[in-house]
Amino acid sequence: MGFDLDFAAQVKREALKMGFSGARICRPDAVPQVAGRLAAFLERGYHGQMGWLADRAHWRCDPTQLWPEARSVIMLAENYGPDHDPLEVLEQRDRAAISVYAQNRDYHDVVKKRLKRLARWLVAETGCELKVFVDTAPVPEKPLAEAAGLGWQGKHTNLVSRELGSWFFLGAVFTTLDLEPDAPERDHCGSCRACLDICPTDAFPAPYQLDARRCISYLTIEHKGPVDEALRPLLGNRIYGCDDCLAICPWNKFAQQATEVKYHARHDLRAPELERLAQLDDPAFRAFFSGSPIKRIGRGRFVRNVLYAIGNSEDARLLPVAQTLCDDEDAVVADAARWAAARLMS
Structure with missing residues (x-):
């Protein structure tokens, strides 16, 4: 079932209304580079004890294998920007430094709840089939987000956005809808190290x-x-x-403080x-x-x-x-x- 550019824009507007910080669309086959990169990563042993990366590599390498019926991937960004400098605590040697994303509720639960809300809206509007993912399945979220135009994988391999900086989670909706894809984002790291x-x-x-x-x-x-x-x-x-x-x-x-109170430290x-x-x-x-x-x-x-x-x-x-x-x-x-x-x- 096909939809025009206007419906893709409507999907993105609805996602923003529901509280997501960004929404873009790509095809499941938009990340052919993942297979070679993951193979090199595993061959060098860089994954350490994370055996699940190797065990499910065939899915992670090719999103079309994860769910062959999917025609589009809606990639969502969820801002969790802190209200303080996370590096300051490193000088307080009798105190613990905990990563910003873990200073409150589990983001898997928060993001998935919002994804399911968007999914219900999509099903009600179109009757489509879909699956939602938040970092718990063999989905190459960062390459897909780059292909969809949400940001680019920086030199640290994490996703960077010109609008959100580095502080955002990713969620994915795989759907049988044939949605107009967005242009991929290009690398803006330049010579910075x-x-x-x-x-x-x-x-x-x-x-x-x-x-x-x-x-x-x-x-x-x-x-x-x-x-x-x-x-x-x-x-x-x-x-x-x-x-x-x-x-x-x-x-x-360009980063902003998270508006979702469940991400406030x-x-x-x-x-x-x-x-x-x-x-x-x-x-x-x-x-x-x-x-x-x-x-x-x-x-x-x-x-x-x-x-x-x-x-x-x-x-x-x-x-x-x-x-x-x-x-x-x-x-x-x-x-x-x-x-x-x-x-x-x-």
Whole structure:
């Protein structure tokens, strides 16, 4: 079933009315470059423990294989811009740095709710078939968003927008509707290297390439078990994710504070005390992070990260906190506690 340019424009207007920050359209086959890039990424082992990237590569490489009936992909942007400089907390060594996107509600739930609202409108208007995705399926969201014109993948591999800067989530609606596609966005990074130069762990082997095994977001969220001792000091006080390469981007001069209150930072997560976080047992951890994306990594991995931050704090007052956990029932937590205690004593 085909529609003209006017209906595509109506879809985008409706998405903006529903609260999305941007909406653009592309074809499912608009990203032929993904297959080669993903193959090179996997061949180099840059995915680390994220085996699901390799397991579902055939879908991620080619969106037409994910749902062959789809004719169009509506890519949506959801602004979560902070009201503060995320780099400031890095100087507060007794406090924890939590990635901006995780300082309140889980964005998967918030974005999917809005996507489903748009989906209901589309079905009511056209009777089409569709599927919605928010970062939980093998969908190459960033390349599709670039193909649709929402932004471009910068040298840090994240999406950058001339209107929103770096602070936005992506959602996708695959549909059987044949909608007029938008023009793709071109690269506007120029000679800038700010995102590459600020990375504490040198996670970028080259511009537009990421070695996840050295990325702090990967190490604090996806990596199971102890982190390489050579990398632990480079984590600083970052205990969940890392915003350095996003926050330094010059295009953020156009970024706006999020209007969705569920993205506004909780007061107790803006710069929480490491001492308090280290003392969370499993029930307390689950209660404190109810509704938060942080909950999914579990108490063990979370407290591991907190102890690395304590070890990097140079704050002797935190030594008893680390010593208390040296015999934790979680072997990885105990290892991190002993490392932190040794650092503080030396």
